[in-house]
Amino acid sequence: DTGVSQDPRHKITKRGQNVTFRCDPISEHNRLYWYRQTLGQGPEFLTYFQNEAQLEKSRLLSDRFSAERPKGSFSTLEIQRTEQGDSAMYLCASSLSLTDTQYFGPGTRLTVL
Amino acid sequence: KQEVTQIPAALSVPEGENLVLNCSFTDSAIYNLQWFRQDPGKGLTSLLLIQSSQREQTSGRLNASLDKSSGRSTLYIAASQPGDSATYLCAVTGSNFGNEKLTFGTGTRLTIIP
Numbered sequence: 001d002t003g004v005s006q007d008p009r010h011k012i013t014k015r016g017q018n019v020t021f022r023c024d025p026i027s028e029h030n031r032l033y034w035y036r037q038t039l040g041q042g043p044e045f046l047t048y049f050q051n052e053a054q055l056e057k058s059r060l061l062s063d064r065f066s067a068e069r070p071k072g073s074f075s076t077l078e079i080q081r082t083e084q085g086d087s088a089m090y091l092c093a094s095s096l097s098l099t100d101t102q103y104f105g106p107g108t109r110l111t112v113l
Numbered sequence: 114k115q116e117v118t119q120i121p122a123a124l125s126v127p128e129g130e131n132l133v134l135n136c137s138f139t140d141s142a143i144y145n146l147q148w149f150r151q152d153p154g155k156g157l158t159s160l161l162l163i164q165s166s167q168r169e170q171t172s173g174r175l176n177a178s179l180d181k182s183s184g185r186s187t188l189y190i191a192a193s194q195p196g197d198s199a200t201y202l203c204a205v206t207g208s209n210f211g212n213e214k215l216t217f218g219t220g221t222r223l224t225i226i227p
Contacts, residue, residue, distance in 0.1 A: 004156075031213065042117070042202050042217030043157070056214065091156060098144060098206070098213055099164065104157040 025094030
């Protein structure tokens with residue numbers, strides 16, 4: 001399967017802990033996106049990369065959140081000092097160009113206790 | 114700020130019926146519009162992508178239309194099946210370079226009754 005993969009699929013953590021998620025895009029895709037989805041809502045944009053450059057960050061991405069895409073391949077999203085409000089599904093997507101479909105991974109479900 | 118609305122929030126129809134899902138957006142300056150399907154607890158599956166210059170796209174039993182000037186799109190599902198039960202999301206991208214993020218609606222939860 002050459003789709004978008006995310007790891008882990010589920011993460012349970014205690015408030016105040018740091019967590020890191022990984023996304024592996026489709027291999028030839030140079031664009032990579034992170035979204036967050038809470039129950040009953042549509043996904044909300046967090047940030048996106050073109051190759052290794054982070055081109056846009058949402059105001060939802062507080063200073064506790066950081067994302068990287070070293071070498072323009074996989075990406076990581078780190079949340080420091082997690083809060084209960086961070087509980088959500090974190091979705092990663094990739095695409096080949098602006099005119100291309102964004103292909104989504106299965107998501108990482110984060111629960112902060 | 115772009116806002117996307119989907120009505121109804123939930124819909125139940127008997128198997129075999131044709132149905133239409135609606136999506137509206139406030140800023141007509143879009144680059145493209147996508148329809149996605151999401152099963153409970155899962156990621157999104159792309160169904161159809163319509164570029165802003167296009168009026169419609171078809172894939173199997175699905176047909177999506179776009180009226181950019183009025184800020185509306187519809188997803189038509191023919192001969193519905195129980196396997197079509199899912200949440201359907203529409204999303205748009207902005208038209209200016211670099212504004213590539215998808216802005217999503219809250220979805221329509223579709224249930225097909227056998």
